[in-house]
Amino acid sequence: MPTKPLDRLMFVQGGVCFFCKQPLPKAEASVEHLLASANGGGNSDENCVACCKAVNALLGSMSLKEKFQVVLNQKGQFKCPNGAGSAKAAAKPKAPAIAKPKDDKLALVIANLKQRGNSKPRTLKTLTSSVSSLFPKGISEADLAALVQQLQSTGKVTVEGSKVTYAL
Template sequence: MSTPHLDRLLFVQGGLCFFCKQPLPRAEASIEHLVASANGGTNGEDNCVACCRTLNSLLGSKSIKEKIQIVLNQHGDFRCPKNREQVPAPALSPLAPSAEETPEAPDGDSGSLLKAPAPPLPVEGARSVPTASPTVSKTQQDRIALVLADLRKRGNSRPRKEATLTSTIQALIKQRTNQPISDANLKKLLQEMRRRGLLTILDGNVTYNL
C-alpha cells in the first residue's frame, strides 16, 4: 500500500512544519498547496508542503505572491499563528483614560491621588517586558486586545480594505467603550498591530496573520 501524501510530506520535512520548522503532529497537519488548487495548482509534491491547519486556513487560496509576502513580513522569524498567545478581550466597562489623554491634576491635589487605594503608579524609568512596545499605553493595549478578539471572531469576513478596517475599529471601540478613538490614536493602534506582525497593509489591501 502506498504511503499517504501527507505522511510522505511529513517524512521529507523531518516531521517539522515547512514554514516555522516546529514539530508538527500528524493529527494537526494538513497539506498546503503553494499554488492554490483554485488558482490551478496541482497535487504534485513540488507544489505541496505540510503545515498546521491554522496556517493552511490563513494562507487559503491566496496567490503565490501574497503567500511570499506573508513569509517575508516575518523578517526571518516565522512564528506559527497557532502558537500565538491568545489575548483575552477586555471587560465591557469603559476604558480608563490613558496618561496621554488624562489632564494634569490641579496644584494641591497630588497628595490625595497618592493616598487613593489604587495600584501604584509606574516608577519613572522603570523597565517592564510587555509584549507591546514600551510606548503603548494601557488603554491602547486594551484597544488592541478588543480589536484582535473581534477580528478573530469574524474569520473570513474580516475587512480586506484599509478604509473599511479603520471604520470598523472606530465603530467597535465607540460601541464597546462609549468612548471614540481619535485619528491619532487609531493610527498608532494600526502601527502597533503592524509592528507585531498581526496584519500587513499594502496598497490599501489588508492581510492578517492573527
C-alpha cells in the first residue's frame, strides 16, 4: 500500500485529478488541502486531495467557501486551468440525431394509409396532401417531402411518374 500522502490520494482517486477527473501524471500532481493549512487545515487524508498543480495553485489559500464557488462555477464540467480536461470535455458525445419523431410520423402515415383500404391516394399530389392533412398542427415542406421519401425508401409506396402504388 502506498504510504506517501500523494501516492495514497492518487490511489484512492484512481489516478485522476480530484477536480477535473483527468488522468494525472505524477509530475503534474500535487496535494491540495481543502481547508488550507493557513486556515488551520490538517494534513490528514480527510482534508487532502490530489489534483493538478495548476488548480492547486489557483485555489491556494482560498476559504472553503471560495473554493466551492470556483467548483460550482464550473457547472459540472470542471476544467483545471492547465486545460488537461478540455479535450475530453469537448469530445462529449452529442445527442444522436433525432430520427424518432420522424419514425413516429412515418408509422402514423403508414397506419393511416392501411386504414384507407382501396381508397388510397392514387397520385403523388393527393398522397402528399393526404399525408399533410394527417398533421393538423402543420408539417414543414421538408418534413413532408422526407416522409414521402421514406414511404418510398421503405418500399411501402412506389411512385411511377405521378402514379402511386402501395405495398401495404
